[in-house]
Amino acid sequence: MKFFALPFKIAFPAAVAVLSLGMETAQAQNPTFTRQDTLRGSVTPERVWWDLTHYHLDINVNPADSSIHGKNTIRYKVLKPYQIMQIDLQPPMRMERVLQNGQQLNVRQEGNAYFVQLVEAQQEGAQNEVEVYYGGKPQVSKNPPWSGGITWKRDDRGNPFVASSNQGAGASLWWPCKDHMYDEPDSMLMSVTVPKNLTDVSNGRLRGVEENQDGTRTFHWAVTNPINNYGVNINIGDYVHFGEKYQGEKGVLDCDYWVLRDNLEKAKVQFKDVRRTLDAFEHWFGPYPFYEDSYKLVEVPYLGMEHQSSVTYGNGYQNGYRGRDLSGSGWGLKFDYIIIHETGHEWFANNITYKDVADMWIHESFTTYSEPLFVEYHYGKQAGSEYVIGIRQNIRNDRPIIGHYNVNKSGSGDMYPKGANMLHTLRQVVNDDEKWRGILRGLNKDFYHQTVTTEQIENYLSQHTGRDLSRFFDQYLRDTRIPTLEYRLERKKLTYRWANAVEGFDMPVKVYLNGEETWLEPTTDWKEIKKVKTGTKLTIDPNFYVQEGKGV
Numbered sequence: 001m002k003f004f005a006l007p008f009k010i011a012f013p014a015a016v017a018v019l020s021l022g023m024e025t026a027q028a029q030n031p032t033f034t035r036q037d038t039l040r041g042s043v044t045p046e047r048v049w050w051d052l053t054h055y056h057l058d059i060n061v062n063p064a065d066s067s068i069h070g071k072n073t074i075r076y077k078v079l080k081p082y083q084i085m086q087i088d089l090q091p092p093m094r095m096e097r098v099l100q101n102g103q104q105l106n107v108r109q110e111g112n113a114y115f116v117q118l119v120e121a122q123q124e125g126a127q128n129e130v131e132v133y134y135g136g137k138p139q140v141s142k143n144p145p146w147s148g149g150i151t152w153k154r155d156d157r158g159n160p161f162v163a164s165s166n167q168g169a170g171a172s173l174w175w176p177c178k179d180h181m182y183d184e185p186d187s188m189l190m191s192v193t194v195p196k197n198l199t200d201v202s203n204g205r206l207r208g209v210e211e212n213q214d215g216t217r218t219f220h221w222a223v224t225n226p227i228n229n230y231g232v233n234i235n236i237g238d239y240v241h242f243g244e245k246y247q248g249e250k251g252v253l254d255c256d257y258w259v260l261r262d263n264l265e266k267a268k269v270q271f272k273d274v275r276r277t278l279d280a281f282e283h284w285f286g287p288y289p290f291y292e293d294s295y296k297l298v299e300v301p302y303l304g305m306e307h308q309s310s311v312t313y314g315n316g317y318q319n320g321y322r323g324r325d326l327s328g329s330g331w332g333l334k335f336d337y338i339i340i341h342e343t344g345h346e347w348f349a350n351n352i353t354y355k356d357v358a359d360m361w362i363h364e365s366f367t368t369y370s371e372p373l374f375v376e377y378h379y380g381k382q383a384g385s386e387y388v389i390g391i392r393q394n395i396r397n398d399r400p401i402i403g404h405y406n407v408n409k410s411g412s413g414d415m416y417p418k419g420a421n422m423l424h425t426l427r428q429v430v431n432d433d434e435k436w437r438g439i440l441r442g443l444n445k446d447f448y449h450q451t452v453t454t455e456q457i458e459n460y461l462s463q464h465t466g467r468d469l470s471r472f473f474d475q476y477l478r479d480t481r482i483p484t485l486e487y488r489l490e491r492k493k494l495t496y497r498w499a500n501a502v503e504g505f506d507m508p509v510k511v512y513l514n515g516e517e518t519w520l521e522p523t524t525d526w527k528e529i530k531k532v533k534t535g536t537k538l539t540i541d542p543n544f545y546v547q548e549g550k551g552v
Helices: 014-029 035-041 261-270 273-285 337-344 361-379 381-394 417-430 433-446 454-465 470-478
Strands: 050-062 067-078 084-088 094-100 106-110 113-117 127-136 149-154 160-165 187-195 199-201 205-211 216-223 235-237 239-248 251-260 295-299 311-313 352-354 450-452 484-490 493-499 509-513 516-520 527-530 538-540 547-550
Touching: 035 113, 084 127, 094 106, 094 113, 187 199, 199 216, 235 295, 239 261, 239 273, 239 295, 251 261, 251 273, 273 295, 273 337, 273 361, 273 433, 295 337, 311 337, 337 361, 352 361, 361 381, 361 417, 361 454, 381 417, 417 433, 417 454, 417 470, 433 454, 454 470, 484 538
Parallel strands: 050 187, 251 295, 295 311, 352 450, 484 547
Antiparallel strands: 050 067, 067 127, 084 113, 094 127, 106 113, 149 160, 160 235, 187 216, 199 235, 205 216, 239 251, 484 493, 493 527, 509 516, 509 538
């Protein structure tokens, strides 16, 4: 999830809505990028030479003055000799000093990027580390999780209630790191110190709690799997805990739930959706990807997000998206949207992670598609189809789903509803449900714990469907038009083609001729079928996200 992850509609006066949408679309299609965009979004020379292996983030979080202070120890492997390392940290946070083997290093700041001049020769294959000391009052999120930062709230009892959320904006909003998605640490330790009346819940498993003499406690959380930087989180509050054991495909999965004290009984009822979610997604996608690190659902003071093994929740203990059905089909009120959607990201976002935010559709299209798959698993295939067809009402076709590469710029929010319908359409093309399920499970097996590109996903799907899908993905990911099946029925002949489509678009489509199922193989050139009965009526299978151009 990011800025568009949970789509909703806001009522504006019509003229204002049209004007603002037009301006937004023009700006999005013709953006101006800066040096800072490049430093953040590209694999710079100061990043490419070292492979991140481990973080130890050791911090003190002080809700009294909304500050964070501490250090991050960064371990890395030298891939090729180089003496300058880029580490990212966004103002108003400040990097105080950087040490290697006890020696303080010279650091040059350029906006959000700090360039560390290493003294010791960096020899290929060496395993080294630097200690980065920092502190300050991090950016406050004005509208979490859509605007990145820290949320500093209080619960109904007056206790601090604090959480991080920073997809897109960057983990470097609150801690120094290699803030690019292409490189993940193999493991991570988080040591988070908070006032003694509070609990910190972060990623992975709790290794221990230290009672400090200054009236604080330090919680040590260990992650033993690769983790993307925006998936790292802190959640601090007056939490109580309950849990369960889930018998899954890889054995027993520990499921732990952390909620505010006053919400314990509601959570025990609402969080039953976790087991239903795991049942559905292990069926469709394969084993939960982080058995070693457990599964957690943690209450936060914002809507929720897909932090790895520490999924955050703030949907008010109600079904739907804040009580609403985004599909309008009725099925969206059969489950808690945040539990299902954000848990789905454990497979697509945290297991399979994009290398460049321009490919954010890999996270959001597959995860939004996980919602109708959940519905189908529990309520039947027709129900799942009705749900995914229903969310088409949220598609804007304002700009392409794929964004701009190497500048940390994602594409259209259509990656959610349109991306899900693209995948649902592809399932129809495959026309073999077990094969389709095998492809979804194969993605999570073959790209297990990896960062990937759109090209890799496209090639995989082409290979395993046995069909060249290049034009298909050009149409739905890189174009804003809805392909239109133009046809004429006259003189006992059906003439048809794809219009409103990229050159060479050749997707097969299921239609009904007087109610009889028929597959057509349209291209952008006219084709024909002879000996069609007079008065024949053509209907396109609604599971295809296409338009009808009747009688042209």
